[in-house]
Amino acid sequence: MRNARRYRLRFDEISGTLKLTCPWRVSRRAALAWALDQRDWIETQLARAEPGEPFEPDVMILLEGEDFRLVWDPGARRTPVIGDGEIRCGGPRERFARRIELLLTRRALDVMSREVADFAATAGVAVRSVSVGDAGSRWGSCSSQGRIRLSWRLILAPPLVRRYVIAHEVAHLVHLDHSARFKALESRLYGPGVAEAKALLRRLGPRLKRVGRGR
Numbered sequence: 399m400r401n402a403r404r405y406r407l408r409f410d411e412i413s414g415t416l417k418l419t420c421p422w423r424v425s426r427r428a429a430l431a432w433a434l435d436q437r438d439w440i441e442t443q444l445a446r447a448e449p450g451e452p453f454e455p456d457v458m459i460l461l462e463g464e465d466f467r468l469v470w471d472p473g474a475r476r477t478p479v480i481g482d483g484e485i486r487c488g489g490p491r492e493r494f495a496r497r498i499e500l501l502l503t504r505r506a507l508d509v510m511s512r513e514v515a516d517f518a519a520t521a522g523v524a525v526r527s528v529s530v531g532d533a534g535s536r537w538g539s540c541s542s543q544g545r546i547r548l549s550w551r552l553i554l555a556p557p558l559v560r561r562y563v564i565a566h567e568v569a570h571l572v573h574l575d576h577s578a579r580f581k582a583l584e585s586r587l588y589g590p591g592v593a594e595a596k597a598l599l600r601r602l603g604p605r606l607k608r609v610g611r612g613r
């Protein structure tokens with residue numbers, strides 16, 4: 399449930415419908431504009447209502463925007479190895495999904511920590527910590543204390559998508575709003591193509607959120 403003053407948005411998982419409640423004085427247009435701002439939250443609810451795509455042998459997943467087949471090979475190393483179009487993992491079958499998830503979250507933290515550091519150096523701002531998680535509807539967030547938190551799922555997307563989220567969060571370390579100064583810094587960090595990256599994240603978002611869930 400999302401509350402903002404007297405607006406309320408509710409998602410009914412059983413019927414798969416969204417219900418928007420607003421004060422009677424509010425125009426339909428204003429209410430819809432408010433609901434559109436809740437898009438990330440709505441997409442997360444929709445993604446949750448759809449069946450997940452668990453990490454199982456022979457499933458195809460995206461990694462940095464490219465397709466990889468998950469392979470379970472009992473004779474192979476327990477630590478998954480990323481190879482030519484496949485991610486191969488040994489050890490007991492019941493640990494398979496967990497090992498794949500660990501591989502992806504570690505890689506996400508590794509790659510994105512470096513990118514955060516690069517953007518922060520360009521922006522001339524200090525970062526206290528970078529962490530990855532899978533909380534809520536947000537791809538990234540930052541605190542006024544300089545902590546950046548990113549969704550590990552960004553490692554599934556093409557690099558331009560995650561770089562956009564990182565540039566966005568690093569720019570927030572300087573400007574805690576979406577002002578013109580913020581946008582100027584975001585574009586300076588990211589380079590040309592912010593709008594395209596943002597659109598691609600919107601398009602891929604629901605797919606990224608299904609990966610590794612369920613079963």
Ligand SMILES: [Zn+2]
Nearest residue numbers: 566570575576
């Ligand atoms: Zn923002």
